[in-house]
Amino acid sequence: MALQAIYIQNNSTKVTDAQMASMVSGLGILVPTFCNDWGLKTIRILTIPKNQAITTQVCIYIQDAPDVSGVIGYHGETSGRPYGKVFVNPVLSNGGAVLYNNSVPNGITVAQCLSHEIFEMIMDLYCISWWTMPNGKTLVASEVCDPVQGNIVKVVIGSTTIGFSDWILPKWTDTQATVGPYNYLNTLKAPYTMSKGGYMIQYSNGKVTNVFGELVPAWIKEMKTKNSSRIMAREDKKALSSAPAPAK
Numbered sequence: 001m002a003l004q005a006i007y008i009q010n011n012s013t014k015v016t017d018a019q020m021a022s023m024v025s026g027l028g029i030l031v032p033t034f035c036n037d038w039g040l041k042t043i044r045i046l047t048i049p050k051n052q053a054i055t056t057q058v059c060i061y062i063q064d065a066p067d068v069s070g071v072i073g074y075h076g077e078t079s080g081r082p083y084g085k086v087f088v089n090p091v092l093s094n095g096g097a098v099l100y101n102n103s104v105p106n107g108i109t110v111a112q113c114l115s116h117e118i119f120e121m122i123m124d125l126y127c128i129s130w131w132t133m134p135n136g137k138t139l140v141a142s143e144v145c146d147p148v149q150g151n152i153v154k155v156v157i158g159s160t161t162i163g164f165s166d167w168i169l170p171k172w173t174d175t176q177a178t179v180g181p182y183n184y185l186n187t188l189k190a191p192y193t194m195s196k197g198g199y200m201i202q203y204s205n206g207k208v209t210n211v212f213g214e215l216v217p218a219w220i221k222e223m224k225t226k227n228s229s230r231i232m233a234r235e236d237k238k239a240l241s242s243a244p245a246p247a248k
Contacts, residue, residue, distance in 0.1 A: 003125055005044040006118055007059040009052070012088045015062055015110060019098050020047065023111045026155040026162040027118065034119055037169055037184065038144075043122050058125075060084035060117055062110070071223065073113040075121050082125050084117040086110060094219050100163040106152050106197070107163075115153075115164040116145040130203065133192050134175040140192065141201035144168050148183050150197020150215065166195075199224065 010020045027045045035042045048059060058081070066072070066087040075084035088098070088110055096108040120143050123129075129142035144167045151166035166185045171177040175191055182188040187195060194200060196215035201208060210224045 003043055003058060003122065005046050005058070006084075006121060007046050007048045007054075007057045008062065008114070009048045009050055009054065009059055010062045011050050012062045012064050014064060014088045014092065015098055020062075022099060022157050022160050022162055023114060025157045026111065026164060027115060029155055030115065030153065030164055031118065031122075033184075034167055035122065037167075038123060039170075040122065045118065056081070058082050058121070060086060060114065060121075062086045062088065062114065064088050066090060072108075072220075073117050075117050075127065077126055082121060084121055086113045086117060090223075094217070097163075100152075100154065100161040102161070106150055108150075109152070109163040111162045112152060112165045116149070119145050119165060119167050131173050133202075137204060139203040141203075143201060146200055147172070147194035147198040148185070148188070149195070149199060149220075150213070151183070151185050151187060151195050153184065 008020070008024065010017075024045055024047060031045055032042045048054065048057065060075075060083070063085060064087070066089070067085065071087060072090045073084065073086040075082065077083070091108055091110050091113060092098075094108065095104065096110070097104075098110045100109055100111070101107045123144045124142045130139040131142055132138070133140055145165045147168055148166040152163040153166050155162050155164060166183055168183045168188070169181055171180060172182040172188065172191050177191050180186060180188065182191060182193070194213050196213045198213045199216055200211045202211055212221055
């Protein structure tokens with residue numbers, strides 16, 4: 001599938017139409033920058049009314065309650081059609097906000113989760129790509145926002161501030177790169193590193209594990225650990241079938 005657009009359907013009772021409009025406006029600024037950073041054609045971000053059926057579109061659904069306990073968002077594939085989901089309740093119940101909270105500058109937001117899934121769908125639509133880490137033996141899932149989770153990119157639309165996700169840059173995957181930037185906010189100092197609030201899905205010795213930065217909140221660690229088997233079953237088994245063989 002040649003990705004041209006990602007649609008968003010807001011089915012949440014806690015995200016207003018005005019907030020949705022602000023997120024789409026902000027994404028209209030960041031998505032072209034993200035695509036340019038990765039040498040990709042710009043993907044359009046559009047919306048679908050909540051009562052409209054989804055047929056062939058690649059869509060991200062914003063919902064109140066997770067369909068799997070503890071999850072705040074994910075992207076996957078069903079019947080050959082990629083899709084994503086973002087869940088509002090876990091964000092708000094853990095001190096987050098829909099758009100941005102001035103009193104918690106790096107607090108998680110629904111907008112951050114949404115942009116996180118959008119950037120990763122643009123980069124790896126079918127969740128089948130892995131990169132080989134510098135040791136030549138460990139694979140890391142091609143998730144461009146995971147290593148810098150916790151970093152907030154602020155976009156101001158009128159009088160409204162929206163907190164979106166940071167993302168890694170191509171040099172992050174270059175084991176020989178000695179000069180950055182390695183992520184959009186230019187906080188990382190070397191390839192295959194992560195922020196203190198970041199994490200990585202790694203594959204080594206036949207096992208998929210999560211590696212966490214030192215400031216990842218306990219509730220996110222618990223969520224990732226609890227759902228690692230589900231993620232493996234839904235995405236990573238398929239991904240590993242096409243993963244490059246690590247060097248021996």
